[in-house]
């Protein structure tokens with residue numbers, strides 16, 4: 001039965017600690033997107049100097065609140081707080097970002113609870129574009145916990161042969177040139193140039209970089225690579241909006257799972 005018929009409105013609660021301007025923009029976009037699709041959302045603010053105990057207490061109260069389906073801790077946290085440990089306080093069934101160790105472990109085991117939103121957005125882009133992953137060679141540039149590592153696992157789970165490259169990779173171009181699917185997630189503007197891409201490849205640009213002139217750019221030289229690639233995502237307007245859409249999709253999933261199973 002649909003959530004609407006059961007009178008359940010999915011609710012996402014985001015926590016921002018401090019006042020990082022980029023985080024504020026990300027959260028505003030998430031709230032706006034939730035409004036557009038009828039998902040309730042709210043942002044809880046804590047002072048930059050708040051204690052770890054105060055943040056943990058807030059998470060604990062949200063874990064217990066049955067009206068909250070998804071909890072999102074906006075990163076980065078101020079340096080004095082240990083983001084790695086604090087994230088683990090989010091109940092796995094409300095971890096719509098999919099970044100707790102429980103969620104990541106489940107992903108490795110092949111039983112994802114919530115797939116992390118950015119790689120999930122990338123997979124959906126590939127699927128919607130009809131790009132076959134099974135049996136293809138995929139290269140992921142970047143090995144972060146948020147993007148690179150889960151991205152590689154998720155492509156592998158769909159049958160791709162995956163190579164992970166990173167800042168210590170010796171000959172990046174040698175690897176990228178072999179990729180049918182190339183995902184760049186490094187935070188290095190213009191790292192991927194036209195000569196590094198196989199003709200016809202699907203190129204997904206996760207990077208978001210602020211250039212000196214204030215404009216946003218990805219990790220891929222869009223103009224040069226578009227002339228070679230079979231398809232390519234832009235920055236802005238590519239993976240970014242997909243990430244937000246996947247936060248919402250995971251929140252709806254969490255709300256559906258919160259409804260007790262009914263007897264036939």
Ligand code: NAD
Nearest residue numbers: 118142143144147166167185186187206207208239240243
């Ligand atoms: P990160 O800094 O945690 O990781 C960057 C990775 O890139 C590292 O693994 C590093 O080894 C690798 N790297 C750095 N320089 C390299 C080089 N010259 N050659 C090869 N590899 C190199 O960053 P992150 O959190 O994974 O984010 C990566 C980028 O994606 C950033 O620009 C970030 O803003 C963006 N991002 C976008 C979204 C979105 O929704 N579109 C979501 C998350 C992150």
